[in-house]
Amino acid sequence: MRRVVCPGSFDPVTNGHLDIVARAALIYDEVIVAVLHNPSKSALFTVDERVELLREATKKYPNVRVQKFHGLIVEFCRVHDVSAIVKGLRAVSDFDYEMQMAQMNYNQSGVETFFMTANPLYAFLSSSLVKEFAKYGGDVSGLVPDPVLDALSGRLSPS
Ligand code: PNS
Numbered sequence: 001m002r003r004v005v006c007p008g009s010f011d012p013v014t015n016g017h018l019d020i021v022a023r024a025a026l027i028y029d030e031v032i033v034a035v036l037h038n039p040s041k042s043a044l045f046t047v048d049e050r051v052e053l054l055r056e057a058t059k060k061y062p063n064v065r066v067q068k069f070h071g072l073i074v075e076f077c078r079v080h081d082v083s084a085i086v087k088g089l090r091a092v093s094d095f096d097y098e099m100q101m102a103q104m105n106y107n108q109s110g111v112e113t114f115f116m117t118a119n120p121l122y123a124f125l126s127s128s129l130v131k132e133f134a135k136y137g138g139d140v141s142g143l144v145p146d147p148v149l150d151a152l153s154g155r156l157s158p159s
Pocket of ligand 1: 007008009010036071072073074100101102104105
């Protein structure tokens with residue numbers, strides 16, 4: 001079975017993330033979306049909320065499952081018998097750090113990383129910008145799935 005992982009913080013998941021996950025699900029037998037639980041980094045949504053939002057947003061893909069993880073992604077890959085990571089690249093600015101992580105992960109474990117170019121519709125999109133716009137009353141519908149839209153309006157109020 002060709003099983004890959006799409007790791008990230010997903011605070012919150014955007015339509016850009018979902019585009020990568022959906023395209024990976026067409027190519028691979030199984031895609032695990034791995035949501036990083038990093039207690040030292042403050043997040044808008046708890047890891048369980050982020051997992052739930054992702055499960056809701058990916059429920060139409062039978063070969064996608066969502067799990068939280070902490071620690072090293074290569075350890076998650078070892079435990080779940082995953083041989084490759086799939087990441088989206090939006091712009092050249094993503095490239096340096098992503099390549100460094102990919103090479104470190106390969107060096108340490110032999111886990112491969114495959115980069116998928118972002119859909120140009122979402123090349124500008126990030127969870128941080130979504131949060132910032134939503135916080136100040138911006139309209140982020142069309143950029144995030146509906147459950148995230150609802151969760152954002154419940155969580156953020158303009159200040
Ligand atoms: O959505 P993000 O925050 O850009 O995702 C980054 C993520 C979670 C993919 C990356 O930070 C990661 O894999 N973290 C887990 C810890 C780890 O394995 N670090 C070493 C990477 S070389």
